[in-house]
Amino acid sequence: MTTLEDVIPLIERGYYEEALEKIERLNDPLDKVDAMTQMAITIHSKGGPADWIPTIIDDATYIVQKIDYPTDRAMGYSMIASALGRMEYHDEAADFFNSAIEELDRVKDPTEKGIALAFLAYHMALSGYSEQALEVFDLAFDSIINAEMAYRLKVDGLLKIAELLEKAGDSVPSSRALKFYEMSFDIFDKLNVNQQAAIVEKKIELTKTVYDVGLPQIRRALLEGKNHYALAILDRNYSGVVRLIGALEIALWMKRVNNPEYLDVVDKAFENCQNPHFTEANVQQIARLLTALGSLKRALAFAIKIKDIRKKSEAMKAIAIELALNEDVDSAEKLAINIPDPQVREEALIEIETLREGKL
Numbered sequence: 001m002t003t004l005e006d007v008i009p010l011i012e013r014g015y016y017e018e019a020l021e022k023i024e025r026l027n028d029p030l031d032k033v034d035a036m037t038q039m040a041i042t043i044h045s046k047g048g049p050a051d052w053i054p055t056i057i058d059d060a061t062y063i064v065q066k067i068d069y070p071t072d073r074a075m076g077y078s079m080i081a082s083a084l085g086r087m088e089y090h091d092e093a094a095d096f097f098n099s100a101i102e103e104l105d106r107v108k109d110p111t112e113k114g115i116a117l118a119f120l121a122y123h124m125a126l127s128g129y130s131e132q133a134l135e136v137f138d139l140a141f142d143s144i145i146n147a148e149m150a151y152r153l154k155v156d157g158l159l160k161i162a163e164l165l166e167k168a169g170d171s172v173p174s175s176r177a178l179k180f181y182e183m184s185f186d187i188f189d190k191l192n193v194n195q196q197a198a199i200v201e202k203k204i205e206l207t208k209t210v211y212d213v214g215l216p217q218i219r220r221a222l223l224e225g226k227n228h229y230a231l232a233i234l235d236r237n238y239s240g241v242v243r244l245i246g247a248l249e250i251a252l253w254m255k256r257v258n259n260p261e262y263l264d265v266v267d268k269a270f271e272n273c274q275n276p277h278f279t280e281a282n283v284q285q286i287a288r289l290l291t292a293l294g295s296l297k298r299a300l301a302f303a304i305k306i307k308d309i310r311k312k313s314e315a316m317k318a319i320a321i322e323l324a325l326n327e328d329v330d331s332a333e334k335l336a337i338n339i340p341d342p343q344v345r346e347e348a349l350i351e352i353e354t355l356r357e358g359k360l
Helices: 004-013 016-023 029-046 050-065 070-086 090-104 110-126 130-145 151-171 174-190 194-209 216-223 227-237 240-256 262-271 280-293 296-303 309-325 329-337 342-359
Strands: none
Touching: 004 016, 004 029, 016 029, 029 050, 029 070, 050 070, 070 090, 070 110, 090 110, 110 130, 110 151, 130 151, 130 174, 151 174, 151 194, 151 216, 174 194, 174 216, 194 216, 194 240, 216 227, 216 240, 227 240, 240 262, 240 280, 262 280, 280 296, 280 309, 296 309, 309 329, 309 342, 329 342
């Protein structure tokens, strides 16, 4: 029996005609729609017979229209909408998302409706509609939490929503992933699914650390410990100062997971950044990252370039505190005395003195 797992590798390798033959043999209509939409996206992104795309979408739509159950039709429309959105056919995507919502209005069972809403929200997230996706995830959560049903069924429904939230976070850049992960963690944590909560918590930490260049494939590589592969992806997708910042973010993650190679990554990041043109925001970000990395001389060189007095002072204070924590209290005090903002200067000196007394 042909399965979806038999089809996807063919699509990924560009064997589209052979994939279409196998799609015909799939028994589940939603598997057919899933495979067809993935084929359309792959052709659009990697090159291929672009004139096939309208036919593929039309055929997928026909399959969905023939499905008996409104929940399954909604899921099918969600997949088509997601594919269209990712191919930047935004008006058409919106129409299919609306069709999915109309189908779900017919669903009475709150668990079934809640899970289908979460599936719809996940596909909205894939298409770049993050804010709308979060709103629909909230509707999915409310549908289940407010339903009168057995506790076990309610927990099962909420766990499925948490899984789809996590999956949404895995599929989008860091700037959009954080809210999905935080909602997912909250559900897993409250339901005492401790192992999964810990996994999502680690993903949250990674997302916050590798934020500016947090492509899903970079974060995935780092979670798997494939640091050099993550750096290679960074090099392919970014250049100049953004690549420098990204390398420092990756180095900081490596430091946090106790990989000593992070020091080499920092050095190479600066070697590879030729003739950089820094904005004020760049300087502030690099100073912060270098301080967290413990590269304090470099951090100070950037901190003193910050034009905003308050932010320069905060950057210098952070470096001074780090020096004090590293038991170089005298150097910390000398730096703190030169902080331009008097309030920040006083705060730094007090904290340094507290640290000095703690070491006596």
